[in-house]
Amino acid sequence: MKKTSLYFLDNLPSKKDFLQQLLLPDDDQLLFVFDHKLLKLPRFKIWITRFTHRYSVHAGEQLKSLDAFPVHVHKILKKCPQMNTKAFKIVSVGGGSVGDFSGFLASVLKRGVGLVHIPTTWLSAMDSAHGGKTALNVGHFKNQIGSFYNADKVFLIASILKKQPPALERSAKGELIKIAIIHGAGIFRYVQQNQQLDMVSMLPSLIKAKMKIVREDPLEKNGHRQILNLGHTVGHIIEGEYAKPHGESVMLGLLFSLRWSYQLKYINKDKFEAMERLILNHLSVANFKFYQKLLMPKKIFLKALLQDKKLTKLNKLSFIFIKSAGDIKRVKVHAKALMNEAIRQGIVK
Numbered sequence: 001m002k003k004t005s006l007y008f009l010d011n012l013p014s015k016k017d018f019l020q021q022l023l024l025p026d027d028d029q030l031l032f033v034f035d036h037k038l039l040k041l042p043r044f045k046i047w048i049t050r051f052t053h054r055y056s057v058h059a060g061e062q063l064k065s066l067d068a069f070p071v072h073v074h075k076i077l078k079k080c081p082q083m084n085t086k087a088f089k090i091v092s093v094g095g096g097s098v099g100d101f102s103g104f105l106a107s108v109l110k111r112g113v114g115l116v117h118i119p120t121t122w123l124s125a126m127d128s129a130h131g132g133k134t135a136l137n138v139g140h141f142k143n144q145i146g147s148f149y150n151a152d153k154v155f156l157i158a159s160i161l162k163k164q165p166p167a168l169e170r171s172a173k174g175e176l177i178k179i180a181i182i183h184g185a186g187i188f189r190y191v192q193q194n195q196q197l198d199m200v201s202m203l204p205s206l207i208k209a210k211m212k213i214v215r216e217d218p219l220e221k222n223g224h225r226q227i228l229n230l231g232h233t234v235g236h237i238i239e240g241e242y243a244k245p246h247g248e249s250v251m252l253g254l255l256f257s258l259r260w261s262y263q264l265k266y267i268n269k270d271k272f273e274a275m276e277r278l279i280l281n282h283l284s285v286a287n288f289k290f291y292q293k294l295l296m297p298k299k300i301f302l303k304a305l306l307q308d309k310k311l312t313k314l315n316k317l318s319f320i321f322i323k324s325a326g327d328i329k330r331v332k333v334h335a336k337a338l339m340n341e342a343i344r345q346g347i348v349k
């Protein structure tokens with residue numbers, strides 16, 4: 001897989017600098033696919049209008065719809081009639097939904113064109129813009145169509161990222177705490193010691209930690225990359241059933257995984273208590289209250305679990321347990337065992 005270059009910048013680069021970084025003489029072979037909401041940022045609005053080919057989209061799961069995909073491709077081909085396959089690049093500017101859509105598009109358009117990410121949400125900046133996964137949804141089934149396609153370059157622009165509302169920061173914290181637990185060491189100590197997190201300065205180490213895992217299993221062949229699913233099995237069920245933001249659902253999924261890890265004695269009492277305190281410290285009060293009252297009917301929980309695309313024929317799935325910060329264990333468990341644990345923890349009745 002091709003290697004991705006990262007650029008950490010305070011502000012959007014000038015058009016000239018940007019083209020220079022991309023080794024392009026002009027912007028003739030660039031198409032910006034960008035989240036139209038960003039036009040609310042005056043500096044971005046001026047910046048983007050300096051480029052010739054622009055395609056604005058509405059962020060969200062609908063953008064990733066397989067049914068809508070041909071419509072987008074038609075419009076894009078019309079916009080860029082002089083596309084030169086070798087030189088053409090798509091520049092994706094937006095959160096994870098824009099990145100997943102643009103990444104997939106870049107991987108199949110003319111059998112593959114260049115891809116540059118400018119992630120604008122914390123989630124996309126620390127997670128989805130790295131590692132090469134692209135995805136489209138088929139109806140309600142998320143991420144069923146996709147490819148592995150690394151970006152050539154990723155630009156992380158502090159001034160844009162800082163413009164996000166607090167809700168997006170809250171949601172991103174789930175993935176951040178997940179990486180901190182998986183990686184351990186300095187990142188874990190930092191989130192343990194600080195309630196307020198300096199997201200911008202954390203980005204390089206969070207990305208490095210994710211990429212360390214991705215590099216060992218870039219195409220998800222040997223299973224190692226699955227440890228990035230920590231907190232996601234139960235997280236996805238909560239997200240799907242209660243329409244809670246992804247990151248906040250993952251945070252609750254982390255709590256579930258940690259408590260099950262302790263129940264199965266994978267983690268000792270001291271480490272468990274310290275890690276539980278850390279998760280609770282970063283969980284919003286509203287989210288914690290929601291979790292405590294969450295009494296999901298058995299049937300709904302099981303149905304959501306059985307829809308999990310990672311389930312084997314024997315109704316087994318890889319579940320990610322925590323032994324300590326930086327020491328994660330992948331175990332095949334039966335769906336029934338998971339459900340019994342959910343009942344024991346009081347989130348299913």
Ligand SMILES: NC(=O)c1ccc[n+]([C@@H]2O[C@H](COP(=O)([O-])OP(=O)(O)OC[C@H]3O[C@@H](n4cnc5c(N)ncnc54)[C@H](O)[C@@H]3O)[C@@H](O)[C@H]2O)c1
Nearest residue numbers: 037059060095096097098120121123124128133160163164
């Ligand atoms: N490919 C991967 O590896 C990977 C990993 C994790 C998640 N994902 C995908 O990412 C998506 C979720 O990502 P997301 O939360 O970034 O979603 P998103 O793209 O839907 O953005 C969330 C919201 O933030 C707004 N927004 C974007 N940038 C903003 C800014 N700077 N200021 C204010 N508002 C801004 C968007 O308009 C949208 O309303 C999901 O589709 C998920 O499946 C992909």
Ligand SMILES: [Zn+2]
Nearest residue numbers: 175232246250
């Ligand atoms: Zn996630």
